[in-house]
Amino acid sequence: MNKYSTIKRSFLAAFPYTIPILAGFLFLGITYGIYMNVSGFSFIYPMLTSMVVFAGSAEFILVNMLLGVFDPVQTFLMILMINARHLFYGISLLEKYAGTGIKKLYLIFGMCDESFSVNCSVDVPEDADKGWFMFFVTLLNHTYWVTGATLGGIFGSFISFNTEGLDFVMTAMFVVIFLEQLLKEKNHISSASGIILSVISLLIFGPDKFIIPAMVMIFALLMLLKKPLEKGGAAV
Template sequence: MQQKTKGLKAAFPYTIPIMTGYLFLGMAFGILLNSKGYHFGWAVLMSIFIYAGSMQFVAVNLLTLAFNPLNAFLITLMVNARHLFYGLSMLGKFKGTGNKKPYLIFGLTDETYSILCSAEPPESMDKNGFMFSVTILNQFYWVAGSAAGALLGAVFTFNAKGIDFVMTALFVVIFVSQWQSQKKHAPAAIGIAVSVTCLLIFGPDHFIIPAMGLITLVLTVFKKHIETEAQT
């Protein structure tokens, strides 16, 4: 137990940006869901079992349409296809995490992924415990935010417009620190260039899957080049 508290304490500083983002975005989700006639139990249920930020906003929309589970299934696969790639790049890190592994996989959101692939745990700390603590803290923020939003709803008057930029800022900082820590910049540059290209061609609603496919393709085509560059 003491070990666990220590783990949460050590992981907490890394999760502060996520806490800010998840509390507010979670609240936004709770408020939106509540406005469609779903009480706060639904918000908590969805944040515990679905636990996928952008998909939950899409889910609110699906709940207002005619009943069509197959459609909901396919839309979810498309919106969340990027998670396949997070999984691929976490195969190594999650190796040997034992009984923590199922939850680490379940809780691998965009934001948790960004922390797990960039933050190094303090030396005194067990790597698996650190990753588990980060993951569970993040989900706690998300569930708490959703519950608060659904409960308080319109009572909340603080002007939070623009707070969602905290996620953009988080990804930008990690991108810059990764860029500085690496000699080879090709993968990062490919990620930006391909995503922008696909966004311009396919538009904001349909660019995710083409971007994922094309990123993988370009990384594959330039595999030899990127690997040799890494060795020098």
């Protein structure tokens, strides 16, 4: 078995698992590109950000950041918090990614919710190589996302209908993610505190300054509730 044919078999084994992700990423990616376009950015922006950030929700938020006042610290903290879940994907993947050589760097860089769920759950077929299989899952997902975002960025300017209100797509996306979370969790303490503390912070500090106080309050409350939440079987 030569190396080339192992790589090819790994690719052919990986591709079918990414087909559902192809549909989802193209749709959301195109939407992201159009959203960037109607926000006044050329297609270079969605193409570049989808390539180097490659984290959907963070990229949508980044558009708002780019339209707002220059505040790199707030951008850093907010994106850190949105993507904090990666930390825990990483912890679960420590062993899975071990021994994959130089490919490991890209596997880590390109780790997203979808690559995580495939790489964590699928048993790699025997004639394929584990490292290459996970590499292609990651690369294909990355490619779908960048392709969608770039297409949306290019074709966004040819849209002839009134796009006012299209930015609601981001709200809709987070409402769906939040609902999914509510449906799968055992208790709603953490979800509810996320909503309630953010609203309190918004009422006190206003829309331009509520982000960091809200994050601090959420973090503090979750640390205070550590014992009862762990005892009650945690929130997830």
